[in-house]
């Protein structure tokens with residue numbers, strides 16, 4: 001590899017400054033600030049603060065509301081991840097059969113990715129709207145008195161459905177390209193070795209998709225935990241009430257609605273630790289297990 | 294082990310392109326048949342139809358006594374070795390070799406025994422627990438072979454299995470594959486575009502060109518009596534000399550130069566084919582060649598020159614010191630093949 005040499009020693013530093021300041025200002029500084037705030041108790045107007053040690057954390061772990069949100073978050077994450085990965089994989093496998101080689105068709109399918117995400121959230125709301133949403137109407141005609149934002153499970157159901165729906169195109173594209181990168185001759189060799197289509201899928205196709213699948217698993221967990229904020233916010237409309245919410249959303253609600261900056265900071269720190277753990281896990285596993293070539 | 298029969302097998306791809314024109318041939322039990330031809334002539338298509346990886350557009354394919362046109366690849370009792378080996382990258386060598394057996398409801402101990410047997414035969418014992426990515430090209434090739442032989446199939450199919458190996462390894466594997474096939478007695482169809490591989494390995498050669506079979510015969514037949522000018526120029530390195538000639542009054546000439554042949558039953562324009570090694574320098578010979586270039590090949594010497602304005606090459610032993618300039622030569626008996634000047638088909 002060629003090494004670039006700088007004659008002026010300030011130039012590389014200058015070039016790094018924008019990136020470093022962005023990371024510093026938007027990531028490290030708030031993170032450090034949150035860490036610090038989590039050990040203090042702020043008065044509601046932000047004029048004074050008192051050092052309280054771990055008491056914010058203690059009250060967090062003793063709070064039943066926090067426990068409920070944690071349990072909901074786990075269920076929500078599992079459901080969204082499993083459903084969006086599962087459905088996308090199924091669609092990709094079916095599409096792969098048809099699309100092999102047909103480039104135009106494949107490009108058409110990929111457009112969904114560009115179009116769907118921003119529109120999906122709003123469309124979900126419209127579809128599930130209690131008074132005139134077609135899906136809500138459908139449920140009503142089936143005898144399910146669907147009330148978004150009123151019944152806990154109905155709201156949770158809509159949240160999961162919209163989140164899954166929004167994530168499927170991304171997963172689909174990754175799975176499809178993963179499938180298409182499996183050499184044709186390997187599939188053909190498998191056709192000679194194993195007559196069962198399902199057997200071939202689980203023995204050959206699926207393991208070869210594992211690197212893609214693992215990458216998607218991590219991104220989907222991250223998505224369910226963090227990026228669903230917008231969806232939850234639209235569905236809940238900032239009215240927590242009896243509605244389900246994820247831990248990330250609870251940080252926002254407690255901090256900005258409840259003005260409990262210390263408690264909210266403690267929650268953020270817990271989430272940061274979680275992300276850190278996931279990242280370590282991801283790198284460990286990627287290094288160890290999943291590469292073939 | 295089985296006999297394979299193809300009758301009027303045709304392949305038309307969905308885009309309307311006819312890759313294989315109606316082809317018929319039999320492969321007797323235990324024979325090693327090599328399909329040879331230039332790139333794009335339809336060899337792989339033919340092989341893949343036999344394997345069941347490509348639909349047969351028309352015609353009948355029988356393996357043993359069974360018509361297998363619509364039988365799944367897994368149920369045809371065949372094993373195939375692919376050009377890029379097509380090993381399962383996530384499975385160890387042991388699992389790669391055993392995978393086909395596992396799916397055929399054979400019990401574990403039996404699979405283990407067979408995998409061992411195959412790996413010993415192929416010198417793979419030390420690599421059984423490695424992944425394909427940890428093997429050299431030659432070792433991967435052996436694993437692909439192992440996967441085929443362990444199944445003990447009725448028919449082996451090879452699609453240019455040696456083309457990714459270097460020249461030395463290719464020569465070695467060529468001998469090993471042939472010996473293995475002999476030992477196991479399994480019928481084999483082997484695709485290559487390398488005519489040396491075809492000559493050395495085949496019991497019978499099938500020469501293909503543009504989706505048609507040009508000739509079927511033993512290596513000696515194909516080499517000595519090519520049926521068409523295509524076969525004459527494709528088989529042999531250097532290839533057969535092909536020159537435009539003319540027969541008048543039973544005498545054959547190239548330009549004004551008479552080639553010693555009398556009483557030929559044909560007349561008119563012909564294409565004359567002579568193998569380079571069938572021309573021998575001979576002071577009393579009555580053909581004169583103008584040698585323009587001498588190519589040293591170590592054991593041999595290749596002379597390039599012209600006869601009546603047409604290119605010709607001559608293959609001589611290293612003991613023959615020859616300089617450029619006029620050279621008198623004679624032909625070995627039966628050295629001349631005659632082809633129709635227009636259709637390119639053999640005349641005698």
Ligand SMILES: Nc1ncnc2c1ncn2[C@@H]1O[C@H](COP(=O)(O)OP(=O)(O)OP(=O)(O)O)[C@@H](O)[C@H]1O
Nearest residue numbers: 306308310312331332333334335336337338339486
């Ligand atoms: N799926 C397809 N659709 C249309 N035409 C095809 C298809 N696959 C192959 N062909 C054409 O059929 C012809 C024969 O192809 P084939 O792969 O059998 O050649 P080959 O003899 O094996 O050549 P090579 O030595 O390069 O492997 C080629 O002209 C090729 O372009």
Ligand SMILES: [Mg+2]
Nearest residue numbers: 336337338452
């Ligand atoms: Mg081919």
